[in-house]
Amino acid sequence: MRATSGKRGLRDRIIPLFLLSAAVSVVNILFLPIIFYVPFQAVFELSNEQMGSLLAAYASLAVPGYVVGGWLCDKFSSKTLVTTSVLSTSLLGFWMSTIPSYNTLLFIFFLMSITLGLFLWSAQIKCLRMLGDNTEQGRIFGYSMAIDGIISAGFCLGLAYLIGENIDTVAGFRTVILGFSGFFFLVGLGLFFFYDNKKYGTSSSDDSERITFKSLWNAAKMPVTWIIAMISFGVYVESTALSYMSPYLNAAYGMPVVWTTAFAAIVRYGIKILAAPIGGLIRDKIGRTAPLVYSTVTPALLIIIILSFIPRDHKYLILVISLIFLAIFISRLSYTAANMPLAELKAPLALAGTITGLALMFGYCSDLFLPKLIGHxxxxxxxxxxxxxxxxxxxxxxxxxxxxxxxxxxSKKLIAREKSEHVQQEDLQANTNAI
Structure with missing residues (x-):
């Protein structure tokens, strides 16, 4: 039975919300070369282009795999897919902790295209979508991002503090990888033993809603699919480029390596702990996504343009850090936007996974070329x-x-159509009563 929404808040759904949010944090293992860019590059002795090639190896199968992943989560238990993803990705993390050669590292990242691209994204989004109705989607996804941020930032900052200047040594960075892998292996076990699959409707659809490959065509005909794809693509392109601000501060302004790790953790996770739930609450209060995005992304865009013209001298380091934090906080207020169209445009729940998977294939396709291009x-x-x-x-x-x-x-078209249908029903009822 699907979780009921209402005015009592999300307290009755906090356990599944926490587990699902902790589960998606397993992508920290994939993003180690982003969050810990400088020490990762030093320990594995890679060029910038090779660093970008790691994510390209992941994207090679993950990008087309998003469609299959969406279909899988409409066909099978989403809990099983998410749990399998977390446990298997953790095992790949243990393998990475041996500090293998570049070619082996490429293979590990390719395998994560299966453990994450096929099993995680669409299933986790569908699970969250089913925790509430449209009036709660902003809060659900906002709180989920905040929980993810707390877990991820806590680990990144904590490990950076504990390891200190040794973070760019083999022993130090192996500790980082083992720390992440061990924690998320425990999260996977927690999902397996403590997540109630049936209570929150995360099992496969009823027989009347069984998904076939025809679902792909039905999803492809819906505007909501391409809206999610476009928003996701824009968010992900901006987020990928933003992740290079950490090595930028090291190269252009002389920020110490250990500071770059702390900075990357705050940028990627810390800021959204506050920004995501605040933005989600604002979105639910407004009832629409567009006004929030217009009023947040536009000023953030202007700040980014200003940043590009600031002289690259160490005396401007504090100013640059402050402006980056400000731009990210403002933009993070609307980072849940890519998850809103499913509920806002009332997409069929039976097709939620298929729509998400197809949209993510296009939305995240920049992984195929962008990191490697930036590295070049x-x-x-x-x-x-x-x-x-x-x-x-x-x-x-x-x-x-x-x-x-x-x-x-x-959204305006849908509202107008629903109003028209409502008026027609009232007229029909009035005529029936008159007869």
Whole structure:
């Protein structure tokens, strides 16, 4: 039975919300070369382009696999898929802790395209979607991002503090990898033993709603699929480029390595602990996604443009850090936008996984080329290569705004159609009563 929504809040759903949020945090293992960019590069002795190639190896199967993953979570138990993802990704993390060769590392990241791309994303989003109705989606996804942020930032900052200057040594960084892998293995066990699969409706659909491959065609015909894809693509392009701010501060402003790790953790996870739930509450209060995105992404975009013109001198380090934090906080207020169209446009719940999977295939396809392209720019142009990174961030934000504009248009069409149908029903009822 699906969890009922209402005015009592989410207290009765806090356990599944916590477990699902902790589960998605397992992607920290995939994002180790992003969060710990400088020490990861030093320990594994990689060029910037090779660093980007790791995510490209993941994306090679993960991007087309999102569609299959969406279909799988509509066909089978979402709990089983999420649990399998967390446990298997943790095992790959243990393998990575042996500090293997570059080719072996590429293979590990390729295997994560199965454990994460196929099993995790669509299933986890569908599980969260089923915890409440449209009036609660902002809070559900906002709180989920906050929980994810607390777990991820806590681990990143805690490990960086404990290991200190040894973080860019083999022994120090092996401790980082083992810490993440061990914790998420326990999370996977927690999901297996303590998550109530039936209570929250995360089992496969009823027989009347069995998904076939025809579902892909039905999902492809829906505007909601391409709206999610466009918003996700914009968010992910901007987020990928933003992750390079950590090595940027090291290369352009002389920030110490251990500080870059703390900075990356705060940027990627710490800020959204507050921003995501606040943005979710604002979105639910407004009842629509577009006004929130317009009023947050636009000023953040302007700040990013300003950042690109600040001189690269160590005396501007504090100013640059402050502006980056401000831009990220403002933009993170609306980072739940990509998850809102499913409920806002009232997409069929039976197709939720298929729609999400198809949308994510296009939304996350930048992993196939963008990290490697940015790495190429940095290897070729050095610090000047970051000019391209700022330009990519701006492009991502513009794409996101375009997707939200389309969402706003479709949302108004839906509201008008529902009002028209309501008036017709009232007229029909009035005529029936008159007869």
């Amino acid at each position: 720019f940095l290897d070729m142009y050095g610090v000047s290569g970051y000019n391209y990174v700022f330009g990519i961030m701006v492009i991502g934000m513009m794409i996101m705004l375009t997707g939200v504009f389309w969402l706003n248009y479709e």
